[in-house]
Amino acid sequence: MAILSQDEAKALLTKVIGYSKAEAIECNLNGEVSGNIRTARNTVSTAGELNDTILTVQSSFGKKLGTASTNEFTDEALERVVRRSEELAGLAPENPEFMPILGPQDYVDVKTYFQSTANVDPNWRANAADASISASKSKGLVSSGFLNDSSTFAAIMNSKGLFAYNRATDINFSATIRTADGKGSGWVYRDFHDASLMDTKEASEVAARKAIASADGKAMEPGKYTVIMEPAATVQLLLNMFNAMDQRQADEGRSFLSNKSEEAGAPTNRLGQKMFDERVNIYTDPQDTNAPTHPFAGDGAAFKRTDWIKNGVINAMPNSRYWAQKSGVDYVPTPFTGGGLFGGSPSISMTGGEDSLGDMIKDTRRGVLVTRLWYIRSLDPQSLMYTGLTRDGTFYIENGEIKYPIKNFRFNESPIIMLNNLEALGKPQRIQGCMIPPMKIRDFTFSSLSDAV
Secondary structure (H helix, E strand, C coil): CCCCCCCHHHHHHHHHCCCCCCCCEEEEEEEEEEEEEEEEECCCEEEEEEEEEEEEEEEEEEEEEEEEEEECCCCHHHHHHHHHHHHHHCCCCCCCCCCCCCCCCCCCCCCCCCCHHHHHHHHHHHHHHHHHHHHCCCCCEEEEEEEEEEEEEEEEEEECCCEEEEEEEEEEEEEEEEEEECCCCEEEEECCCCHHHHCCHHHHHHHHHHHHCCCCECCCCCCCEEEECCCHHHHHHHHHHCCCHHHHHHCCCCCCHHHCCCCCCCCCCCCEECCCCCCCEEEEECCCCCCCCCCEEEEEEEEEEEEEEECCCECCCCCCHHHHHHCCCCCCCCCCCCCCCEEECCCCCCCCCEEEEHHHHHHHCCCEEEEEEEEEEEEEEECCCEEEEEEEEEEEEEEEEEEEEEEEEEEEEEHHCCCCCCEEEECCEEEEEECCCCCEEEEEEEEEEEECC
C-alpha cells in the first residue's frame, strides 16, 4: 500500500473498529515507502526500496490486554486481526499498570512532510551517489556512503473517538572518505525533511578535506583538554542523557536524576534543581522549522513544546501515563521524529550562540577539535559516565589555528560534567533529527590513545 491519505486511513480504521467486540479498542496504522543506495570503494554496491504498511490492534476487557498485527488489508484479514487481539486479551493476566485509552485530543499543525522527498526515485539517488563519489575520486580518495529517503504516515484511532494522523518525510546521508593509503579519514552526515536541501557533493567535499588533513596524525599524551566538539561529537551523548531522564527511573533510584536524600518527605527526583551551566537549554517543539516532530505520541497523546532543561535547571521529565497518575504529576510523553513503520528516534534541540566553528577555533589558545565520537558505551548509569573513541578527524589547535592532525583518543566523560564545563556555544546545526550547537568544553577527559583512524 502507498502512503494513505488522512481520509483513507480514517475510513480503514473505522472499518476495523466496527469489527470489535471488546470493551475498548485502539488501532495504530503505520506505513513507509523508502529507498536507499549504498556506495563502497568509489562505486555503488547495493540499492533497495521498501513499501509496507502495518496495522496493530489492541483490544481490552477490563485490565486485560491483547495485541495483534497484520499487513494484510482484505476485510477478512482485518476482522481476523481484531478477533486475534480479543482472543489474546482473554488469555492475558490483568495488567497492574493498565491505563484506559484516551479520548479526542487537540493537535498542533506541523511541517514534517515535503513533496521533494516523496519524489525521490532511483535516478535521483544514483545522481546523489555519483556526486559524492566524484568528490572523492577527483582527489584520489576512497569513499563509502549511504543515502536513505523515506515517506511515512502514522494514524491512530480508538473506540473513545480519538483520531490522529500525520505524514512525514526524511532523507539522510553519510559518507566516510579515506586517503588511498588509509592513513587519513573524514566523515560527514546530513539529514533533512526536505530533500531539496540535500547536497551530497558539498557534504562529501567536507569529508574529503578532513581525510586529507587528518593523515599521519601525531600522538599526544592523554589527559584533560579544552575541546571543540562538532555537533556530531556530542549528539549521541546528549540523546543518551535525554533517554536517562525518565521520571520513573529517577523516582525508583535508578538514574542520575534520582534524589539520594534520606530526609523524610524529600523529593524522589531532581525536578526543579539546577544541574548544568545556565546556558544549557534543551527543548522539543513539534512546530520547530528545523527539527519538527510528530504532533502525537504512540497512544495518541498530543505533543506540545516542552522545555526539558531551562537555564541549566531540570524543568520536565518524560514519563508514562501510569507513572504520571501514580505520582500525581502531568503526563509528559517522549517526542519522536519520523513516526512511520519503524517509528523514530528522540528529537531534542539545544540553544547555542552566534559563533561559527571557525570563530571558536580562533578563540582557542590550546585545544583539540573533535569531528565525532563513536562506539559509545555506558560505564556508570548513576553518573552517566561514558567511554568511547574519537574518529574521522581529530586535530590539535594552537593559538587560534589548527596545527596538525593527532591520533584518536579514548574518552571517559559524562555529559553532566561536559555541560558544566562549557566555555562557548556555536550556532545549532541539524544532526540526527536534532538541533545541536558546536561546543567548546574545558577539561574533557581523554584516557588513552587509539591507533584507528
